[in-house]
Amino acid sequence: MDQVFRALADESRRALLDSLRARNGQTLNELCGGLTTTRQAVSKHLTILEDANLVATVKRGREKLHYLNPVPIAEIANRWIRKFERTRVNALIDLKRKLESQ
Amino acid sequence: MDQVFRALADESRRALLDSLRARNGQTLNELCGGLTTTRQAVSKHLTILEDANLVATVKRGREKLHYLNPVPIAEIANRWIRKFERTRVNALIDLKRKLESQ
DNA sequence: TTGACATGCAACCACTTGGTTGCATATTTA
DNA sequence: TAAATATGCAACCAAGTGGTTGCATGTCAA
Numbered sequence A, B: 001m002d003q004v005f006r007a008l009a010d011e012s013r014r015a016l017l018d019s020l021r022a023r024n025g026q027t028l029n030e031l032c033g034g035l036t037t038t039r040q041a042v043s044k045h046l047t048i049l050e051d052a053n054l055v056a057t058v059k060r061g062r063e064k065l066h067y068l069n070p071v072p073i074a075e076i077a078n079r080w081i082r083k084f085e086r087t088r089v090n091a092l093i094d095l096k097r098k099l100e101s102q
Numbered sequence C: 001t002t003g004a005c006a007t008g009c010a011a012c013c014a015c016t017t018g019g020t021t022g023c024a025t026a027t028t029t030a
Numbered sequence D: 001t002a003a004a005t006a007t008g009c010a011a012c013c014a015a016g017t018g019g020t021t022g023c024a025t026g027t028c029a030a
Helices: A002-008 A011-022 A028-032 A039-051 A071-086 A088-100 B002-008 B011-022 B028-032 B039-051 B071-086 B088-100
Strands: A055-060 A063-068 B055-060 B063-068
Touching: A002 A011, A002 A039, A002 A071, A002 B002, A011 A028, A011 A039, A011 A055, A011 A063, A011 B071, A028 A039, A028 A063, A039 A055, A071 B011, A071 B071, B002 B011, B002 B039, B002 B071, B011 B028, B011 B039, B011 B055, B011 B063, B028 B039, B028 B063, B039 B055
Parallel strands: none
Antiparallel strands: A055 A063, B055 B063
């Protein structure tokens, strides 16, 4: 879980997930398209995403295909975020009351 | 948005949010209770959470009360995560098919 | 008013991180 | 086979991060 949050903390990596969402199964070189950074930097980011289980890979010959795995993100939504949403309205009401009592 | 993701990337800060969720409106010293780190370290974390708009504060005398603001988290759930959930099943099916065709 | 208490600010430090360059390995293709 | 292509690995570096210590400021209470 910590790996997922850390992986999502970087804008470049979130952009890579966006790219895979737009077109799944891209190779490393394809994912580098349009980016200014080096291939090695992108490769490092993909490793982090892979370790966080946000990206799954398949080797095909000399190529490596990258697939988005949205399960960990869904898990964040289901297990971690909802518990905050549950208190959302109450917290806002509480904050409003405290602010007004100053 | 980037600030929110970065703020959530640290386990200590997520624990602080959990603590505020359990009991809202705690002071800095109260939030330090049970932790091994120094007050200043916790204070820095709270500043980051505040900058990310995940925590709102109210000064009351010499104390500073901290309130959980779950809105940014809800925004992640609504705007960023759901778009991945939408493709969740399709991506898994796609991945399974590609793996089997190797 | 004086001391205790709650927090803020700043300098410093070890470690991590995002990035680079250079080279190695493996696979396709002419 | 030889060259081009796709990726992997390792060393290195600047900047960022999480943590500390020390001191300053502001507020409450005896």
